[in-house]
Structures are given as C-alpha cells and as structure tokens.
Amino acid sequence: MTERVDQRVPSSRSELDPALVAGAEAFARTWATAVIGSSYVPMTRAEVAEHLQALTEVLVTALFANPFRTAPGHEIGARLVEAHFTGTDTLGRTVQLLGDDLLTELGITLDDRMAPRLAALQGALAAGYARALRERTLAEQEAIRAAVLDARDQAEAALRASEARFRAMFTEAAIGIGIADIEGRILDVNQALQDMLGFTVDEMRQYNIRDLMHPEDSGTVWRLYDQLIAGDCDHYRAEKRFHRADGEQVWTHLTLSLVRDDHGEPQYQVAMIEDVTDRHLLQNRLRYQALHDPLTGLPNRALFLERLGRVFAAAAGATGRRAGLCYLDLDGFKVINDSLGHDIGDQLLVEVGRRLDHSVSGDGKLVARMGGDEFVILVEGSDSTQDIVNVADRVLHELEAPIKIGGHELTVSASIGIVERPLLGTTAADLMRDADITLYWAKADGKSRWALYNPERNAREVARFTLSATMPAALERDEFYVDYQPLVRLADSRITGVEALVRWQHPEFGRLAPDRFIELAEETGLIVPLGRWVLRKACEEGRRWLEEFGDAAPFVSVNLAVRQSRDPELVRDVKRILDECGLPPHHLQLELTESAIMGTADEPLEALRALSDMGVRIAIDDFGTGYSNLAYLKHLPVHELKIAGSFMEGLRAADEEDAVDAQIVSTLVQLAHALGLGVTAEGVETPAQAKRLHRIGCDTGQGWFFARPGRPEDVDHLLRGGL
C-alpha cells in the first residue's frame, strides 16, 4: 500500500562518536514517548524508537557535517510523515524537543556554531514535514475523491445496466405495456402494444386514455379507472376491447396499475395489455357450437332454454309480460327417414329449418331445433294468443309448398302445440311441458294442424293418467265392484238376465262409471285382469242366484272388451271360472261390440265358437252403431243382438214416434229373428218405449224404465217382488 514504509533507515552510526550514539539513543526514547499517540503508526513501540533513533542519528550527523546542509532536516520531516506520524502534535513536540533536549542529551554546548545549525535543521525539518504532510494529505484527499468517483461510476453503471434491463424488458415484452400520466396523457407504449393496436408511439402519444374508450366497454372498466386515478385503488384487471387503427377490434385482458411518487401521490399509470382476441374468438366459436345445431345452424335446445330462462328472469315480478311457444314436430318424418334414407331426411330438416327461420323472423322471436324433427319457436312479448296462432298459421302455410330434394318432391306437414300466457305465475318448465302436451294433442287430433293449450283438457288428461296409473293398485285393493242391471222379457216382464257393470269406488274421485276407465284399461292392457275379475264376480253372483232362485235365477251378461276377446287365454279362463264358480255355461252371456266380432281375424272367432259350443251365450253389444257385415252375421256364433239405446230416442215420447227410428228397430228385430237371434233393446226409459218395443216384437228390454243398475241385493229384491 501507499502507506508502506521502509522503517529501517540506513544507519550511519559508524561515522559517529560512540558517546554521541548513546546520546542519540536517549533522545530517540524521549522523542518516541513525546510523539506516540498523536496518530496511528503501524509499528510497535520498540520499532518506533528504533525508527526515531535512526532519524536522530541522521540529525546528529547533519549537525556536525562540513559543509553544513539543511537537506537532512527536510528528509527527517518527510520520513516522519512517511511513517504516518501525521498527527499535527508530532511536529510541535518534535521541534520543541530538538530545541530543549537534543544538545543536552548529546552533551554539546549550545554555542555560536551549533545554535544556528540546530535552528536551521529545526526549520528544515518543519518545512520538510509540512511539505510531506501537505502532499500526503492532498494525495489521500485525491485518492478518496477518486474512490468516490469510482463508487459513483460503478453505481451509475449499475443504474444504467438496470435501466437498460428495464428498457429491454419494456421494449421486448410480448405483453403490451403503456405508461400515461395521471391526466391520462399517454407517455410511452412498447412495441407489443403498438403492434397490437396498429398505432405508432407518436400516434399513441396524441391520445388520452379516455380516447381508447370502446362502446362495448362495461361500465365497471371506467368506474374502476376513475377510482384508480383518484388513488382509491392501486390496480385493477378488466376485460376490454380496443379499436385497432385498421378498424378491427382487439379483445384484451387489461391490468392497470397506479404508480405513486415518494410521497404516495399518484404519478403514473401503467397498463399491461394482453391480446386475447384469438382466445375470445375461439370461445365465441365454441360457445356458438355449443349453442347451435350443426345441421340446420339454428339455435339448439341449450340456447333455447337459456333464452327462455332469460325471458323469465327479465320479466320477474312484472305483470302483463307474456310469451308464447310453438312446439313443432313434422308429421311422418320417420317414414321419410326410413324410406328415403337419413341423408334425404337431414336435407329435409335443413330446408324445414330454413323455412321456419324465414317465416319467423324479427326481434323477440327465436327458432330452435330441439332434436330430431322437433322445432320450437319462442315469441317474446306477445300481446295475445292470436299472435302465436298467426305465427303457427304462417309456419304451416310456409311448409305447404313441396320440398325438392335429390329428385324427390316431398310434401311435409307439421303439427304444432301452442302455449301462450302471461309469464307471471308460470315457469319455463311449465311452458315447455304444456307445449309438448299440446303438440301431442295436435298429433292426436289429426296432425297437420296446430292445437292450443287448454287447461281443462290437460286436467282431464292428467286425471286419466292418474286413473290409469292407480288402476293396478286399485284392483288389488278391491276398489272395483260390480253393479247389475236387469234384462227384462217384454212378454211377461220377467227378469231373465242381468248385465254386470263394473264400477270403481275411487278414493279421490268417488264412484266412477265404466266410461271413465274402461278405455284406459284397454290402453294399458289392464282390461284383461280387470275383465277376468268382473267375470269371476258375476259368475259367483250368478251361482248364488241359481242357488237362491233356481229356475227363476237370471243369467249374467258380462262385457268382453276387444282386447279380452283376442286374449288367447280367454276360453280357458272362462271355462275355469265357470267350473270354479259352479255356474252352468248357459247362465253366462258375453257381450262384445260389433267391431270386436266383425273386424277381426279368425282366431277370436274360433274362441267365440268354442265358448258358444260350451254353451255360453254370445251377444253383440250396441248393435247398429258400427258397420256390421250382415251377410257375415249368420255365420257367427251369436245368440243375441243388443240394439243401441240411441235408436230408442224416437220411440220415447208418449204421443208420437219417430217413424224412421221405429222402422230401423223393426227391421233389426226382423233381421235378428230371421237369423234366429234374440233381440235386447237398450236404453228403455219410458212406458211408451217398452210398449212400442213389445209391439215391434223385441224380446228383451233393458233400461231405467225397468231398473237402474244396482247392487246384487237390489236384484234379489226385484226377483222376489217382481217389477
């Protein structure tokens, strides 16, 4: 180091008198004591003494030197400084000590020769010390200032490197970065942001942040911006659209941050902007795909339901808001698909979709494909049901023109269920369900039409459904019972038979007549066990009457539903029940409708023949209402015709009769008799009817005039007491 000192001053003691050397040693010790501690000298005390002794010897040599020179004085002063005797006390003490002690220690008299020499050396030492100290001080000051500059240079280099790094980060960042002052003036934007928006830095600098407002921006974006500028929040994130210079739009994720100064005052705003246009478009496409039918391009079920849900949400609590649905299904589409192939079917659907979309356009209307050949039209804000009916009419009309596909000219029709109502008090699910039901009605009512939702009809159907669903359990719980209505021989008013009529004592709906549930039972197939149950009941009753009334006991007449008549187990069932009840077969009559007998293949006829052969009577119920093949009639195993009550209307009045009705009945009776069949007139309600029927030649009457259907005990009573 610069402070390195050669502490070993060459000794010149060989030139000195030994006495002088001893004196110099003593002086050096005193000198060391005087100056140690005035500054730091990197030597031990002994080393200091040794060093000063060497200097003392130089001094003594100089005192006696001829010619006398002061240069050694300079040298000693410089060497003191060099050894880091830099404390200012050092010089004072040294000069004083030289004057006070040196000559004494050396045993020299302060004479005229020595006094000026000593004074000159003292002066030279002081001058040499001062010059050396001054130089050392200047050197050290220069060194420390150089160090300061070095340190600053390094710090600045570090700062520049840091700035360069940040600048590189700003410039090269893939994310768009923009800086603006607190008034919104844009100060700088990086390359990524320039590329993203298509403006240069200079162009961007012309803008204020607020110029970048986009009409589609949500209100929150600018509300948050105001909060940020006010210093109320330090950053926020938002989705934001920007206009590009070329007029296109950019969708972005924006993060805006507030930069504060050292006092915490808002100073800059920094925007980090990520271009998410591709992602946004992809999301849009995916969303479109998720919500649209790929075949027709129409909105799909998901979008429709979403839209319908929004309609309800928007109308929540508001009275007077209405909406309507057309639920549309092509008639006979399956046939087209199956016969012409799915490709033709698909093309047909595309064209139907196009026509629907074409005929139903405008605000608040949505056409969606629900799947298969089902479409739905939503009409928001309808004024009345007529609005929707008009839409349905238009659609049906639009579909009338034949559709040409691949050389085929296809004519399609559609059925439409219409629901239109106030939104208050209903739900989207209600609307959908009711439209679906109504579509089913339109189909059931003959297709190629629309049907309007009707709450009464729905209630009936719901009741039907309820009955149908509860019927099997009702049969098990014995909710059914059988009433009997007498069949009376007109000649003598004797009861020859009773018709078994099943009733349902429903726990909710009360007593139900057969017309409420027999058809349902036919549909569900429950008619077979129910009919079997009725047959057994009637046969048991017939057996009881046989036991109680002997020859006067009536036969039991039991209705056989179409489905029963085709049940292969029919003959076996009847035989077993007759056997089990112990009822002779001729005490049982089975009533079938014309259609059950006529319109069937051979198999049921075989069964009827077997029953007839067994001795069971067969009657045709409601004769005259169907289309009987009269020629065929004579080959059938039939014993009795029951003429439908509707023919009795004209015979009802006491004073005059309807000539046509009278002629029909008369003809039917003649026909029956010609074929050897008995005739029963149903629906006899007045004495005049009874009298006229007897006169015409009818054998048996049934109706309120004779007796209403009643409990078996009522029949007992009649059998005992007569009519």
Next chain:
Amino acid sequence: MAERPGWASGDMDLERPSVARIYDYFLGGAHNFAADRAVANRTLRAMPELRGVVLTNRALLRRMVRHLLGLGIRQFLDLGSGIPTAGNVHEIAHRVDPSSKVVYVDVDAVAVAHGRSILVDVPNATALRADVREAKTVLESAEVRSTLDFDQPIAVLMIALLHFVPDSDEPHRLVAEYLDPLVPGSYLGVSHSGYEDGEEGEGAARARRTYSEEVARMTHRNRAELAGLFGDLEIVDPGVVRMPYWHPESPDDVDEAAARFPGFAALGRKR
C-alpha cells in the same frame, strides 16, 4: 438498506458522515471529508481520549493479525474493514508470508472502491462490497470463494464491528453463520466498544449518543456479553480482556488507564 438496490445507497453522499472515513480521520488519515471531520471533532470534544481509543484498537488489529500469523493462520476475512489506511491486514500478513490471503468486506462503496484501487496490483488480497450482516452473501461471493480455501483454517476478523450490530440483529447468529462453514482451527478475532456496567463516564456517553445519532447506532457490551457472542468457540488466552491487555508488545503499552479502557478484545478458536 437491504430493500434498496445497491446503486441507490446513500453512502456516496459526501455530506453524510461515514463510519469508515471517521475512523480514518481518528487514525490521522486524510481519506475523509468535512462532514466526517465535523462529527469526529464533536465526539472528540465530548470524549478527548477517543483518539487514543481508536489508535489502541488499530494497534490491537496489528497485534491480533501478528498473533494469528504466529499461530499459522494464513487466511483472513476482515469484516467491516473500512478505509484501507495505515497498517492494513494484508500489509501485516504479507510481511510475514506474502502468500497469505486477505478479503476485506465493507458496505461502504467509497471505502471498497479505494480498497480496490490500492489492491489492484496486490496478489492474494481483494475487497468485497457487501453488508456483513448477510453472511451467506459474503461467504458465497466470488471474491471470497476465489481467494479463500475453506478446507484450511480462516481467521474471521470483526474489529470494531459488532458494536454496530444491535441485539435485535442477532449478533450471536451472525457469528455462527460466519464460523459454521469453517474448518476446526479457524479463529474469530473481535474488538468491541464497551465497559463493565456503570463505568461509562458522562463525556463518553455523550460521544456515544452523538455518534449513534449522526453516524451509526452503537451498542456497548460488557465483558460477559461479549464472551456470550463467541458461542461454542474456545476463547483463547488471555480471554476477553480490555484491549490494551490483549498480548501487549511492551509494558509501556499498558498505562494506568488500561484497567478502565472502554473496549474489549478476544480471540476464539473453532473446536
């Protein structure tokens, strides 16, 4: 300081007193500025004996390094080394063995810049700018790793350093962090400002307050507290003593004031 980047540090400000430059002034150097000298002179007025205390501390460094050289140590890590002024560690060490390794560490950018300019042509010695409280940073620095051999004993010097580390900065942990990676036979040399309880005079207290307020906060520790900082180290002869008593070179070095000298020294050996 730790949370500000290095280039933002205020220690290049000539108006701000610096521990390193004030120390240089006390030793009689001119590597200092007016602001440093003003504070130094204010403390000196309150406590005139302070200059002697500083010189004694510097002399202790010399004795300790020579002693360590005598014990065979050839590697020195001088923490809080300050301005490289008269009688530096590498000068003392290289006089005995020029292959001795020395790393100076100081947080003062100016002190380190000066050190580097001096050491530019000196082999086996280097200066590192770092906050000595970040032991991991220091020990893993390129300067330390390229100069010192951790398979050989190293003397860690904390001369007039730990009284600038308050208890809240966990000085015992700092000591451990420096000594833990070193091989047994390594040393920790410490000098530390302090008294036994009740000894501090009014002037000295005033000087300490001035220094704490204007330069750097000082924490005095007594003998027992200083011994506590050595942890598992074996404090070698003569133990924790007032600085003049630590291996004096001459009976004259131990004057009548030595018994109440305001600072202790000790050398600890890693077992």
